[in-house]
Amino acid sequence: MGYRVVVAGATGNVGREMLNILAERQFPVDELAVLASRRSLGTEVSFGDKTLTTQDIDSFDFTGWDMALFAIGSDATKVYAPKAAATGCVVIDNSSLYRYxxxxxxxxxxxxxxxxxxxxxxxxxxxxxxxxxxxxxALKPLHDRARIKRVVVSTYQSVSGSGKEGMDELWDQTKAIYNPTTEVEPKKFQKQIAFNVIPQIDVFMEDGSTKEEWKMVVETKKIVDPSIKVTATCVRVPVFVGHSEAVNIEFEEFLDEDEARDILREAPGIMVIDKREDGGYVSPIECAGDFATFISRIRQDSTVENGINLWCVSDNLRKGAALNAVQIAELLGREALKKG
Structure with missing residues (x-):
């Protein structure tokens, strides 16, 4: 027996990816509703070999639906998530609204x-x-073995993390560089993104960090362990899909790099590709479209007593958004709702 599932924001990058992943993973769907705002009403989207027409989220009745995957941003989520939840439909929300x-x-x-x-x-x-x-x-299995004290992470985040507008801006600016008669001013980003990197994602906070950096700190504590200290520098780079991270981890006890590599090889959701040779690592263009989080460049950090460095790459539209939401739906069905 399957579930009655709603995907809200079905016409956006993440919403479409949610539909793709639900189909790819053969999620047990008995009935599927795809929702969008009125300006996208009637837009057709694909679900496996089916074509579905979007309905108006404003007038949709969530009563009797088991779960709803939301990819509509915080403002709209604030309006519609409580309405859905009040009917008994479990909301899995991709926005930042409820994370904290x-x-x-x-x-x-x-x-x-x-x-x-x-x-x-x-x-x-x-x-x-x-x-x-x-x-x-990547952190959780290592933390279970040697307990993490501190994480220093620098991110290299693709433009798809800012939505379709970010991807379009990179594309248009890149074309304009080769056409001297055309100029594309930054709109989505603070500075030119083509052939550039921007050390700002989201707004600045009082302490000089950006909100994206603050999110990484607070969310890591909530998901893994509140005692872990995290400091982050988040950078937007001219890559269409795939986030990369250089991660430095300090542990309470010594962890050998070979053991760390073995632990990560056995960990769920991770693929280790770590050869000490030219090209023996994964770059973002290679991870696009994949479910896994790829780990490379695992090595001891000799500057601290118990340190490991690693390189972490993943498709941000998948594990960073749509895939994780579908995995939550699978977990909810398996452990909590338990139909059939």
Whole structure:
């Protein structure tokens, strides 16, 4: 027996990816509704070999639906998620709106699946930030072995993390560089993104960090362990899909790089490709379209007593958003709703 599933925001990058992944993973769907705002009403989207027409989220009745995957941004989620939850439909939300609510679980299934039962507090489950999701998949198995004290992470985040507008801006600016008669001013980003890097994602906070950096700190603590100290520098790079992270980890006890490599090879959701030769690592263009979080460049850090460095790459539209949401749906169905 399957589930009655809603995908809200079905015409956006993440919403379309949710539909792709639900089909690819053969999620047990008995009935599927795809929702969008009125300006996208009637747009057709694909689900496996089916073509579905979007319905108006404003007039949709969530009564009788089992779960809803939301990819509509915080403002719209604030309006529609409580309405859906009040009918008994469990909301799996990809926005940042509920991530820091202590009554709402923030879940990466490879890390804290036990938190799934807390959905009953408000009938809402939060999906983490894209940069956090891939990092904690690597941190959790290492933390279980040697306990992490501190993480220093620098991210190299693709433009798809900012939506279709970000991807279009990179494309248009890149073309304009080769056409001197055309100029494309930055609109989505603070500076030119083509052939450039921008050390700002989201707004600045009082302490000089950006909100994206703050998210990585707070979410890692909530998902893995509140005692872990995290400092992050988040950078937007001219890559269409795939976030990369250089991660430095300091442990409470010594962890040999070979043991770390073995632990990560056995960990769920991770693919280790780590050869000490030219090209013996994974870059973002190679991870696009894949489910896994790829780990490379695992090595001892001799500048601290118990340190490891690693390189972490993942498709941000998948593990960083849509895939994790579908994995939460699978976990919810398996552990909490248990139909059939």
């Amino acid at each position: 609510d202590p009554d709402i679980p923030l879940i990466v299934p490879e890390c804290n699946p036990q938190a799934i039962h807390d959905y009953k507090n408000k009938n809402i489950i939060a999906n983490p930030n894209c940069s956090t999701a891939q990092m904690v998949v």
